[in-house]
Amino acid sequence: MNKEELQMLGFEIVAYSGDARSTLLKLLREVRQGNFENVELRLKEADENLTLAHNAQTKVLTEESGGKDMELGFIFIHGQDHLMTTLLLRDLIQDFIELYKKNND
Numbered sequence: 001m002n003k004e005e006l007q008m009l010g011f012e013i014v015a016y017s018g019d020a021r022s023t024l025l026k027l028l029r030e031v032r033q034g035n036f037e038n039v040e041l042r043l044k045e046a047d048e049n050l051t052l053a054h055n056a057q058t059k060v061l062t063e064e065s066g067g068k069d070m071e072l073g074f075i076f077i078h079g080q081d082h083l084m085t086t087l088l089l090r091d092l093i094q095d096f097i098e099l100y101k102k103n104n105d
Helices: 005-034 039-065 074-104
Strands: none
Touching: 005 039, 005 074, 039 074
């Protein structure tokens, strides 16, 4: 995998993670207002994008674990940063949803 291919995978990871992040933050705004109607749908949307981002990451991990030397650039590392912070956000928002549900009961 050459540097250009790694850059494209980095862009994919940023895009999919960004979409997931936007969905999660929109969901958080909804549950803050007491709207729990779309929780499962929004979580599913976010998870689908996170899976796509993770799949792009896995392509690189698979090649590197197979012995290929990777020339990682800033864009790919930036993508990794987006993915990891969005995964953390996903976990936190799940907890917030539960807290808001308890407070609305």
